[in-house]
Amino acid sequence: MIRFEEVNFAYGARSVLRSVSLSVDFPERVAVLGGSGEGKTTILKLVLGLIRPDSGSIIVDGDDISHKSEGELRETRMKFSIVFQEGALFDSLDVKENVAFCLREYTEMSEDEIDARVRHILSSVGVEQALELMPEELSGGMHRRVSIARSLALDTPRMFLYDEPTTGLDPINADNICRLIAELSKEGKGFIMVTHKVSDALKVADRFIFLRDGSLLFDGNRHELLHADHPDIKLFINELCIQDPSGL
Numbered sequence: 001m002i003r004f005e006e007v008n009f010a011y012g013a014r015s016v017l018r019s020v021s022l023s024v025d026f027p028e029r030v031a032v033l034g035g036s037g038e039g040k041t042t043i044l045k046l047v048l049g050l051i052r053p054d055s056g057s058i059i060v061d062g063d064d065i066s067h068k069s070e071g072e073l074r075e076t077r078m079k080f081s082i083v084f085q086e087g088a089l090f091d092s093l094d095v096k097e098n099v100a101f102c103l104r105e106y107t108e109m110s111e112d113e114i115d116a117r118v119r120h121i122l123s124s125v126g127v128e129q130a131l132e133l134m135p136e137e138l139s140g141g142m143h144r145r146v147s148i149a150r151s152l153a154l155d156t157p158r159m160f161l162y163d164e165p166t167t168g169l170d171p172i173n174a175d176n177i178c179r180l181i182a183e184l185s186k187e188g189k190g191f192i193m194v195t196h197k198v199s200d201a202l203k204v205a206d207r208f209i210f211l212r213d214g215s216l217l218f219d220g221n222r223h224e225l226l227h228a229d230h231p232d233i234k235l236f237i238n239e240l241c242i243q244d245p246s247g248l
C-alpha cells in the first residue's frame with residue numbers, strides 16, 4: 001500500500017501539494033486526473049522518493065520513505081515499474097539494448113538469458129519486430145510500447161506507474177496502449193496512471209482522483225465520477241469530452 005499523510009510539497013515558492021492524504025493499495029487501478037501543472041507528475045516522483053515532501057509522510061509497503069537514503073530507496077523503487085511521460089529511450093541504443101539495459105545493470109543474467117527475456121517482453125507488448133530498430137525509427141505508438149517493455153524488464157514490480165501514457169498518440173495508438181495497460185494490470189498488479197485525458201482514464205481505471213489547487217477535489221469510482229455534482233468536475237469532464245469525444 002502507498003499512503004500519503006498530510007503531504008506538503010513546494011518547488012521553491014511554488015506550492016504544489018497542500019496537506020494531501022491518500023491511500024492506494026497495490027492492486028488498485030487508479031487514475032490521477034487534473035489539468036496541466038496541478039501536480040500529477042509530482043505525486044509519482046514523491047512515491048519513488050525522487051523528491052521529498054516538505055512535511056508529512058509517504059509510506060510505501062509499511063516503510064516511511066520520506067527520509068530514506070538513496071541506497072534504501074532503491075528497494076522501494078524496485079516495487080514499481082515506471083513509464084515516465086518523457087519515456088525517453090536511449091537514442092544511441094537499439095530497442096534490444098534499451099530493454100536489456102536494466103537486466104545488464106541489475107542482474108547477472110547471461111547473454112542468452114537476456115536475449116530470451118528481451119524477446120519475450122517485446123512480444124508481450126506486441127513489438128517483437130522492432131528488436132533491432134533504433135528509437136528514431138519507431139512510430140509514436142511503438143515508442144511508447146518499447147518504453148513500457150523496458151519498464152517491465154525486471155519483472156519485480158508490485159504496481160505500475162504511468163505518466164501520461166497516451167498523451168501525444170493518435171486515438172488508435174492511445175486505445176492500444178490503454179488495452180496494454182489493462183492487460184498488464186491483470187494478476188493483481190495495479191497501477192497509478194497520471195493523465196489529463198479523462199476518456200483514456202475511463203477505459204482502464206476503477207478509481208479516479210482529481211487534483212486541483214494542491215488538493216484532492218474528488219476521489220471516487222466511475223459511477224461517482226460520471227455523476228459528480230461538483231461543478232468544476234462536471235466542467236472538466238465536459239470540456240475533455242468535447243476535446244476528445246472518442247473515449248466516451
Ligand SMILES: Nc1ncnc2c1ncn2[C@@H]1O[C@H](COP(=O)(O)OP(=O)(O)O)[C@@H](O)[C@H]1O
Pocket residue numbers: 011014016034035036037038039040041042043
Ligand atoms: N523541477 C521543477 N522546478 C520548479 N517547478 C516545477 C518543477 N517541476 C514542476 N514544477 C512546477 O510544479 C507544478 C506541478 O508540476 P507537475 O507535477 O509536473 O504537474 P502536472 O504533471 O500535473 O502537469 C507546475 O506548476 C510546474 O511548473
Ligand SMILES: [Mg+2]
Pocket residue numbers: 040041042085163
Ligand atoms: Mg506531468
